[in-house]
Amino acid sequence: MLQLKSLINCIDNSGAAVVECIQIIGQKKLASIGDRIVVVVQKQSPGHAAGMSASSSSGKVKRGDMRHAVVVRTKQRVTRRDGSVVRFDDNACVLINKAGDPVGTRVNGIVGQELRKRKWSKILSMAPMQA
Amino acid sequence: MNVAPLSRRPLGCLKTALRQSRQQNALVCRSMATATATSQSAPGLARLPDHNFYQLKDSKTKKLRSAFAVYQTPMVKTEPDPKKVVKRLPRNAPRVPAEKLPGFLIPPPDPMPMLHATQIARMDPTGARTALLAKTRQGARPGDILMVTHRRGGEPFSGVCMSIRRAGIDSAVLLRTHLNKVGVEMWYKVYNKNVAGIEIVKRARKRARRARLTYLRQPKHDMGSVSEIVAQWKKTRKIMSTRGGGQKGGKGKAKPAKK
Secondary structure, rough: OOOOOEEEOOEEEOOOEEEEEEEOOOOOEEEOOOEEEEEEEEEEEHHHHEEEEEEOOOOOOOOOOOEEEEHHHHHOEOOOOOOEEEEEEEEEEEEEEOOOEEEOOOOOOOOHHHHHHOHHHHHEEEEEEEE | OOOOOOHHHHOOOHHHHHHHHHHHHHHHOOEEOOOOEEEOOOOOOOOOOOOOOOEEEEOOOOOOOOOOEEOOOOOOOOOOOOOOOOOOOOOOOOOOOOOHHHOOOOOOOHHHHHHHHHHHHHOOOOOHHHHHOOOOOOOOOOOEEEEEEEOOOOOOOOEEEEEOOOHHHOOOEEEEEEOOOEEEEEEOOOOOOOOEEEEEEEEOOOOOOOOOOHHHOOOOOOOOOOHHHHHHHHHHOOOOOOOOOHHHHOOOOOOHHHH
């Protein structure tokens, strides 16, 4: 249930730690797992922030960058077709470029299985686990 | 006007039934729905209107079935002439209780338990799933650690049981655990065929004094990951060596662990 101004954890190694949702792509009011959103990087992950000042040409994201992202976990319950329901303790996303490929090279953390149905197979293959 | 044969007017029979019920309104408190499977001739009952709308013949059982609830028409000796205006019985006519009328069966006051029972009998012929939900010593309780195995494969999900929703065929358990340091909660329907088995890994040491352990979401009370406990339990059960975990429940059996 992510909307304008929602703060979301970024769980890849793109350099962003916390991002803010500014738009949901598609005619939707609320984003759920598998939805594509537009975000602004609000906080950089500490390791990347330090390296950024030294070498800004790492190709990773900076604070204030506007990027696309895919929601991979939500606190709001998601019901599956067989009646089972999944709920995570946080909201998380993975940054992607306009073509739909992930910006980072690694996903640290569990992602929802709904990504499979939405054909985010690249993110799924990077994730250590799915639930 | 109404020259079309009955077969071209699929709702014609409904009209007749409604008209009859209107006529009998003063006599009968209410008419009732029967089971959706209708036998062709029940003794003492008025026959259903002979019509395609009702008569869906099952190719295997050769029984008549209908996708709709069929309302029994009350016993009438003669079919009322539709051309004639049907007169209503006076309001102060003596009321006859429905059970005293010939050909009437009193429906149960609440049909849902019966429906749930039939559905549970179909989804759980062995009774193992029902035993898990039972409020006995063998059944699961909030605070226990349960492991749910899927029929489709994949890793079994195990977690602390936060609550048990006992709602007939919709009964479900809520499990919580941490996966990769992120809290995950899952509701699983107990009578779901995709759920191959639900096993009790560890009983709660003390009986939880709440029915819903929502306080487990607070960091102070969070039990964290249960993977170590489950791994230890698996070692003792020696089901790590083979694909026993998935195969055991493959025949739609939930296996509550004995204690």
